[in-house]
Amino acid sequence: MGRLYRFIVFDRGVVDFIAWVVTTLGYPGFLSSLYGRFLVRLALKENIVYLHADRDVLVARADVSPGFIYREYAVYSVLMRYLARCIIDTGLNRPVGATVGVLKCMGLA
Numbered sequence: 001m002g003r004l005y006r007f008i009v010f011d012r013g014v015v016d017f018i019a020w021v022v023t024t025l026g027y028p029g030f031l032s033s034l035y036g037r038f039l040v041r042l043a044l045k046e047n048i049v050y051l052h053a054d055r056d057v058l059v060a061r062a063d064v065s066p067g068f069i070y071r072e073y074a075v076y077s078v079l080m081r082y083l084a085r086c087i088i089d090t091g092l093n094r095p096v097g098a099t100v101g102v103l104k105c106m107g108l109a
């Protein structure tokens with residue numbers, strides 16, 4: 001079965017859950033907890049390509065308060081510095097450019 005697929009593309013994963021918990025609960029110490037450390041270990045096994053946009057672009061796209069977006073953006077910025085294989089700014093790239101960036105990151109282009 002492993003020969004049939006090599007990549008899973010999704011927009012929510014372990015890192016998103018970690019960021020959500022830290023941001024929603026205002027609990028950066030979550031990363032030091034037993035559960036937080038376990039989730040970070042799971043995230044380290046993924047090949048994460050982080051697609052992001054500028055905070056103002058995210059605020060315009062989101063249905064939550066700007067304050068929440070700013071806090072979540074800060075959490076993602078720190079987590080992805082250590083966990084992401086590549087970081088691609090979708091605010092600066094059109095969809096085709098972002099797709100090419102992902103393919104290059106994964107060694108497919």
